[in-house]
Amino acid sequence: MTIIQTARYGMAQEALAIVGGNVLTQTGLIRADVMVEEGIVTAIGLDLDLPVAAKVINAAGCVVGPGFVDLHTHLREPGKEQAETIATGARAAALGGYTAVVAMPNTDPVLDSAFVVRAVLDLGAVSTCEVAVAGAITVGRQGEALSPIAELAKLGVQLFTDDGSGVQHGGVARRALDYCRGLGVTYAEHCEDNAIAAGGVVHEGEWSAKLGLPGQPASAEEAMVARDLLLARELGARLHLLHLSTQGSVDLVRQAKAAGIKVTAEAAPHHFTLTDATLQSYDAVFKVNPPLRPDHHVQAIIQGFLDGTIDAVATDHAPHTKETKDLPFDEAPPGMLGLETAFSLTYERLVLGAKMSIEQLFQVMSTNPARIAGLDRSGARPYGHTPHGELVAVGNVANLVVVDLDATWTVDGSSFASLAANTPYEGRVMHGAIRHTVLRGEPVVLEGVATR
Numbered sequence: 275m276t277i278i279q280t281a282r283y284g285m286a287q288e289a290l291a292i293v294g295g296n297v298l299t300q301t302g303l304i305r306a307d308v309m310v311e312e313g314i315v316t317a318i319g320l321d322l323d324l325p326v327a328a329k330v331i332n333a334a335g336c337v338v339g340p341g342f343v344d345l346h347t348h349l350r351e352p353g354k355e356q357a358e359t360i361a362t363g364a365r366a367a368a369l370g371g372y373t374a375v376v377a378m379p380n381t382d383p384v385l386d387s388a389f390v391v392r393a394v395l396d397l398g399a400v401s402t403c404e405v406a407v408a409g410a411i412t413v414g415r416q417g418e419a420l421s422p423i424a425e426l427a428k429l430g431v432q433l434f435t436d437d438g439s440g441v442q443h444g445g446v447a448r449r450a451l452d453y454c455r456g457l458g459v460t461y462a463e464h465c466e467d468n469a470i471a472a473g474g475v476v477h478e479g480e481w482s483a484k485l486g487l488p489g490q491p492a493s494a495e496e497a498m499v500a501r502d503l504l505l506a507r508e509l510g511a512r513l514h515l516l517h518l519s520t521q522g523s524v525d526l527v528r529q530a531k532a533a534g535i536k537v538t539a540e541a542a543p544h545h546f547t548l549t550d551a552t553l554q555s556y557d558a559v560f561k562v563n564p565p566l567r568p569d570h571h572v573q574a575i576i577q578g579f580l581d582g583t584i585d586a587v588a589t590d591h592a593p594h595t596k597e598t599k600d601l602p603f604d605e606a607p608p609g610m611l612g613l614e615t616a617f618s619l620t621y622e623r624l625v626l627g628a629k630m631s632i633e634q635l636f637q638v639m640s641t642n643p644a645r646i647a648g649l650d651r652s653g654a655r656p657y658g659h660t661p662h663g664e665l666v667a668v669g670n671v672a673n674l675v676v677v678d679l680d681a682t683w684t685v686d687g688s689s690f691a692s693l694a695a696n697t698p699y700e701g702r703v704m705h706g707a708i709r710h711t712v713l714r715g716e717p718v719v720l721e722g723v724a725t726r
């Protein structure tokens with residue numbers, strides 16, 4: 275059985291021993307070594323008999339857990355390969371501790387056909403991180419005709435979204451939710467009512483007024499959250515809400531979950547670490563959609579993570595070239611890098627700052643997103659995808675990350691594996707670092723350096 279899996283999944287053949295770490299298992303964090311053979315965890319314990327040929331990697335002082343899963347990555351290929359490619363984005367992901375990412379469909383062409391989706395999955399299959407795809411809900415993300423959702427679902431696509439914009443027409447959203455429900459896949463929404471947002475490029479409030487920049491109110495997001503929750507309730511459909519950023523959104527999801535609506539939600543690190551006061555610099559590196567908000571929204575997002583209203587940290591990694599981000603603020607595209615800083619920001623803000631446990635951090639960065647994306651054991655796994663998000667256990671595929679909680683490092687966008695450098699955290703000292711990432715038993719990051 276193991277041999278069949280090895281052949282099918284392209285597992286690493288070399289035995290690997292991860293020694294000296296605290297391992298996140300079903301019985302909690304235990305001090306143990308982890309043995310990996312042919313891509314599978316074969317032993318967990320102390321004083322293991324290591325094969326002579328085993329490659330030994332040092333995890334002393336570190337936590338060994340399931341590799342992270344990002345629900346929201348913009349890889350830019352096809353169409354904007356000067357900003358990011360699948361290969362460079364996957365390398366950035368591996369350096370960020372991710373073993374799987376979901377590529378968003380707002381590429382050029384849009385990921386709305388089996389032909390383009392297959393091309394992305396093929397490129398992802400040879401990269402340093404497993405790449406799943408979120409398919410577009412509507413053809414060309416135009417918000418009108420539904421894309422061939424059934425055909426894409428057959429390729430293993432589990433999430434459908436027009437991310438980059440919300441589905442404006444309530445009737446189209448309703449039909450798509452119903453269709454997704456019938457197929458057992460998940461409708462995911464970028465919640466933004468364009469009529470309410472009215473072209474605003476920042477949050478409408480104190481700073482938009484002071485800076486003279488057109489603002490969009492929190493209700494532009496919340497109105498669509500409310501609409502979709504009502505539709506999901508009525509249809510019994512599963513709904514995933516992307517990058518929530520306001521207090522009202524968190525409140526709505528909290529009530530919806532209490533009422534039994536099948537909803538999950540994610541939030542991005544920049545929405546729980548940065549406020550719209552950063553806009554004083556007029557630097558478009560802080561321009562993102564949904565926009566950065568005042569502190570009470572930031573606190574509500576943090577609270578949403580602590581009480582389980584928000585299920586997952588998602589990066590919304592959005593690479594842009596220097597030329598485009600250097601445009602005047604209202605012309606520059608929204609978006610910021612996220613893959614290589616997400617773990618440290620989550621560790622700092624939610625664990626050190628808000629007393630979330632390390633176990634919970636792995637829930638919101640690995641187990642929950644893997645489940646939402648169908649990248650856990652339950653999902654269909656074409657293209658060599660293996661299960662992610664599982665606590666470390668004998669018999670599991672070795673998709674692992676080794677994190678050093680005591681390490682500090684300084685953000686330098688120019689040194690990122692990502693082709694772009696548009697990080698809003700330039701020069702910031704970060705706490706907690708990725709030491710090693712293991713994909714299907716192969717160390718793709720060793721001592722913080724990508725191996726390929």
Ligand SMILES: [Zn+2]
Pocket residue numbers: 437438439464516517563564
């Ligand atoms: Zn979005």
